[in-house]
Amino acid sequence: MTSFPAPETAGSAQAPSSAEEALASAVDDASLARSIARSREIEADMPVNPGRYRMLTGVRPTGNMHLGHYFGTMRTWAPIQDMGIDTWILVADYQVITDRDGVGPIRERVLSLVTDALAVGVDPQRSTIFAHSAVPAQNQLMLPFLSLVTESELHRNPTVKAELEATAGRAMSGLLLTYPVHQAADILFCQANLVPVGKDQLPHLEQARLIAQRFDKRYGRADKKRPVFRRPEALLGEAPLLLGLDGEKMSKSRGNTIELRMSADETAKALKKAKTDSDRVITYDPASRPEVSNLLMLASLCGAGAPEEIAERIGDGGAGTLKRITTEAVNEYFAPIRARRAELAANEDHLLAVLAQGNARANEVADETLRAVRAAMHMDY
Numbered sequence: 277m278t279s280f281p282a283p284e285t286a287g288s289a290q291a292p293s294s295a296e297e298a299l300a301s302a303v304d305d306a307s308l309a310r311s312i313a314r315s316r317e318i319e320a321d322m323p324v325n326p327g328r329y330r331m332l333t334g335v336r337p338t339g340n341m342h343l344g345h346y347f348g349t350m351r352t353w354a355p356i357q358d359m360g361i362d363t364w365i366l367v368a369d370y371q372v373i374t375d376r377d378g379v380g381p382i383r384e385r386v387l388s389l390v391t392d393a394l395a396v397g398v399d400p401q402r403s404t405i406f407a408h409s410a411v412p413a414q415n416q417l418m419l420p421f422l423s424l425v426t427e428s429e430l431h432r433n434p435t436v437k438a439e440l441e442a443t444a445g446r447a448m449s450g451l452l453l454t455y456p457v458h459q460a461a462d463i464l465f466c467q468a469n470l471v472p473v474g475k476d477q478l479p480h481l482e483q484a485r486l487i488a489q490r491f492d493k494r495y496g497r498a499d500k501k502r503p504v505f506r507r508p509e510a511l512l513g514e515a516p517l518l519l520g521l522d523g524e525k526m527s528k529s530r531g532n533t534i535e536l537r538m539s540a541d542e543t544a545k546a547l548k549k550a551k552t553d554s555d556r557v558i559t560y561d562p563a564s565r566p567e568v569s570n571l572l573m574l575a576s577l578c579g580a581g582a583p584e585e586i587a588e589r590i591g592d593g594g595a596g597t598l599k600r601i602t603t604e605a606v607n608e609y610f611a612p613i614r615a616r617r618a619e620l621a622a623n624e625d626h627l628l629a630v631l632a633q634g635n636a637r638a639n640e641v642a643d644e645t646l647r648a649v650r651a652a653m654h655m656d657y
Contacts, residue, residue, distance in 0.1 A: 308475055314509060314510070315512040318509060318511060322356070326360035326361045330470065330506075332365075332471055332508075333349060333353065333364070333365055333472050334365070335349075337385035337386045338372055338385070338528055339528030340528070341388070341535065342526065342535045342536065343526075343606075345536075346396070349472055349513070349515065354397030357402055362403075364404045365404065367386050367405065367407040367631075374455050374458075387624065388537065391620045393405055395536070400634065404634045406634040406637065406638035410631075410638070410639070411465075411638045412642075413639065413643050414642040416646060417461040417649065418457060418458060420649060421461055423494075424487050424494065425487065429483075433479055435455065436455065459480050460483055460487045463481070463484045464645075465641070465645050469508050469509060471508050471511065472513055473510050474512070475512065481510050491503075491649075497652050498649075504648045516577065519566060519567065520533060523551040523567040534546050534547070536614070540614075543606055543607055544607070548603075550599060552568050555568075556592050556593075558572070558586075558593065558594070558598050569583065571598055572587055575598075575602040575605040579605060580601060580602075580604075589601075
C-alpha cells in the first residue's frame with residue numbers, strides 16, 4: 277500500500293498524523309477563533325469585491341425544507357447572490373443514500389427543494405442550482421481524492437464518528453465512511469472558495485482544504501502558475517438553533533418541523549401542538565425554559581421583536597397567547613414566500629428547466645476541472 281508523503285504522512289491507526297490532528301482540532305477554541313476572525317474579514321470584503329468569490333452550499337433532499345433550513349442557511353442565499361457573488365446550490369441527491377437503504381420519493385423532494393430555492397429569491401440566471409447525480413465528472417473526482425486520505429482520517433472525522441456511535445458500532449457503508457471525501461469533491465470541483473458552514477462542519481471544510489493541498493503536492497499542476505484547486509474558506513454564520521415543536525432537535529425524520537410548503541392553517545395547527553411548560557408567565561430563558569424560549573425566538577426571527585420584548589408583552593398571557601403571536605408572526609413573514617412557492621410548484625416544466633440549466637453549467641465546470649486533474653496526473657490521453 278502506498279504511503280503518504282511527509283509532512284502529511286498517515287500514521288498508524290493508533291497514532292494520529294498531524295493532518296488527522298488538524299481535522300480533529302478544527303473546532304477547538306483557538307482554531308474556531310481564527311475561523312471566526314477570518315470569516316468576518318471575508319464578510320466585510322464580499323460586498324466590496326464580490327468577483328473574488330464563488331459560494332457553494334448544499335442540501336440533502338431527504339425531506340421537505342423547513343424553518344430550521346430557512347433560518348439556518350436558506351435566507352442567506354439571495355442576499356449573497358444579490359451582492360454579485362457567483363452562487364452555487366447543490367441538490368445532494370447521491371448523499372441521500374449515505375445513511376439510508378433507499379432513496380424514497382427522491383424526484384418529488386428534489387423538485388421541492390428547487391421550488392424552495394426559487395421561492396426564497398434565488399435567480400437561476402445569476403445562480404447555479406444542480407444535482408449530484410447529473411454531474412459525472414464531479415463524482416469521478418472521488419477516485420483521485422480517495423488516494424489522498426487515509427482510513428484512520430475518515431474514522432476520526434466528527435460526522436463519521438457520530439454516525440458510528442449512533443449506530444452502536446454496526447457496519448458502516450463505504451459511502452458513509454467516505455462522505456467527507458464526497459463533500460470535498462462537491463466543493464473543489466466547481467472551484468468554490470466560500471462555503472457557508474456551522475462550526476460543527478469545519479472539519480469537513482478542513483478535509484477539502486487538505487485534499488486540495490495534497491493533490492498539489494503529490495500530482496502537481498496543469499498550469500504551473502496556479503494549483504488545480506482553490507482553497508475554500510468558511511463563511512461562519514450565526515444561525516440560531518431552533519428546536520423542533522416537541523422541544524427536541526429539529527429534524528425531518530422526527531416530524532417536528534414547520535415546512536416552508538405548509539399553508540397558514542397547517543402552520544397554525546402545528547404550532548398549536550408545540551410543547552411549552554406549565555408556567556403561565558412567559559419569560560425568555562433558553563437554559564431553563566427551552567421550549568418557551570424556542571417559540572419566542574421563532575417569533576423574533578419572523579419580525580415580532582426581540583425575544584425578551586415579546587415575552588414582556590405577553591406577561592402572564594400563557595402559552596396560548598405565545599402560540600398565537602408566534603403563529604401570526606410566522607404566517608405573515610412567510611406569506612410572500614409561500615405565495616411565490618405555490619406559483620412555482622404549479623409549473624413542473626419550469627422547475628425541470630431550471631435544474632437542467634444548472635446541471636449543464638455544473639457539467640461545463642466539472643469537465644474543465646477534470647481535464648485539469650487528468651493533465652496534472654499525466655492522464656490526458
